[in-house]
Amino acid sequence: MTPTGRSPAAGTVQDVLKQLDALKDRGVLRVEGHDIPVSNLDKALWPGVAQRKPITKRFLLRYLARVSRWMLPHLSDRPLFVTRFPNGIGGKSFYQKHWDGPPPFARTVAIYSSQGDTDGDYVICENLATLLWLGQMASLELHAWYSRIEPAPDATDRGRRFTGSEGALEKSVLNYPDFVVFDLDPYDYSGHESRGAEPELHRRAFNRTRELALQVREQLEGLGLSTWVKTSGRTGLHLYLPIVRDLDFDAAREVAETIARHALKERPREVTIDWSVERRRGKIFFDYNQNSRGKSLAVPYSPRRHGAATVSTPVAWEELETVYPTDFTLRTVPDRLEGGGDPWDGILESKQDLGTILGVGGAA
Numbered sequence: 001m002t003p004t005g006r007s008p009a010a011g012t013v014q015d016v017l018k019q020l021d022a023l024k025d026r027g028v029l030r031v032e033g034h035d036i037p038v039s040n041l042d043k044a045l046w047p048g049v050a051q052r053k054p055i056t057k058r059f060l061l062r063y064l065a066r067v068s069r070w071m072l073p074h075l076s077d078r079p080l081f082v083t084r085f086p087n088g089i090g091g092k093s094f095y096q097k098h099w100d101g102p103p104p105f106a107r108t109v110a111i112y113s114s115q116g117d118t119d120g121d122y123v124i125c126e127n128l129a130t131l132l133w134l135g136q137m138a139s140l141e142l143h144a145w146y147s148r149i150e151p152a153p154d155a156t157d158r159g160r161r162f163t164g165s166e167g168a169l170e171k172s173v174l175n176y177p178d179f180v181v182f183d184l185d186p187y188d189y190s191g192h193e194s195r196g197a198e199p200e201l202h203r204r205a206f207n208r209t210r211e212l213a214l215q216v217r218e219q220l221e222g223l224g225l226s227t228w229v230k231t232s233g234r235t236g237l238h239l240y241l242p243i244v245r246d247l248d249f250d251a252a253r254e255v256a257e258t259i260a261r262h263a264l265k266e267r268p269r270e271v272t273i274d275w276s277v278e279r280r281r282g283k284i285f286f287d288y289n290q291n292s293r294g295k296s297l298a299v300p301y302s303p304r305r306h307g308a309a310t311v312s313t314p315v316a317w318e319e320l321e322t323v324y325p326t327d328f329t330l331r332t333v334p335d336r337l338e339g340g341g342d343p344w345d346g347i348l349e350s351k352q353d354l355g356t357i358l359g360v361g362g363a364a
Contacts, residue, residue: 071301082095247355249292
């Protein structure tokens with residue numbers, strides 16, 4: 001990848017882990033020359049499961065430090081918003097996009113929003129200190145844009161003015177994504193959900209979603225295109241098609257819709273693109289509308305709101321036949337990365353020119 005941020009040195013991570021082990025319930029972390037006040041380190045954020053103890057904020061910060069080497073490249077240069085759970089996943093949560101007075105080590109970028117007709121500051125998470133600060137703020141789920149604020153190396157003709165108007169933002173590099181994404185979300189209920197609840201994770205639904213993902217991969221391979229896959233950390237799968245940044249979000253969404261409608265035609269009893277939740281029942285929702293500026297899926301290695309403390313985790317296609325979302329948790333993912341590395345390493349170097357391959361026209 002070619003991010004402007006940097007991954008921390010191994011010695012820095014080890015120093016943070018030692019500090020976290022030594023601190024009481026509150027204190028100050030010293031990270032790369034920055035002070036980060038931390039508190040409520042022993043507060044449970046995920047409940048205990050089976051014989052395992054609850055996962056605390058201290059454990060979350062240890063997790064973020066250990067995976068930062070692999071997670072930060074997926075965050076660098078990208079506007080970030082988070083879902084905060086001050087009292088853990090069982091309590092109330094809220095989205096946070098804009099920050100007033102973030103710490104000096106946290107880079108920000110001002111971006112225009114049509115809601116309120118104003119500019120707001122987004123955080124760019126490009127260093128370990130910022131990542132740990134977000135963890136201290138109980139930002140359990142991290143969501144980054146599919147587009148980046150830096151034009152190099154494949155969008156150097158795009159502007160970097162993101163403020164003042166919708167028109168300025170549409171002309172900027174932030175309107176040109178690095179990926180076409182396919183969000184496969186099963187609405188196959190287990191029968192144990194409470195009234196009005198979202199479908200819970202269960203093997204029948206995940207197996208069906210896996211079959212659809214493999215079909216989409218095969219279809220795109222037939223067109224000469226390679227995709228990358230990760231678990232959502234909840235019930236579904238996310239497929240990413242890395243592309244050269246000469247298509248804007250509207251064009252990327254049209255590509256995704258074409259693929260989704262083909263999957264619907266091939267498997268009409270299993271796939272839906274319907275926005276009505278009731279009409280999705282028993283099917284897999286193929287959400288192509290995720291391809292919009294400002295929308296996001298959980299970033300690679302983001303924790304998720306699931307009782308097992310699952311993590312949205314990149315996997316190799318060869319692994320997909322045997323894995324299950326609860327294989328990847330805050331407890332297991334650091335060892336996986338330290339032992340085998342990131343399956344998505346190099347994703348930005350694998351961009352594909354849809355204009356050349358599919359004859360899709362670039363945006364002006």
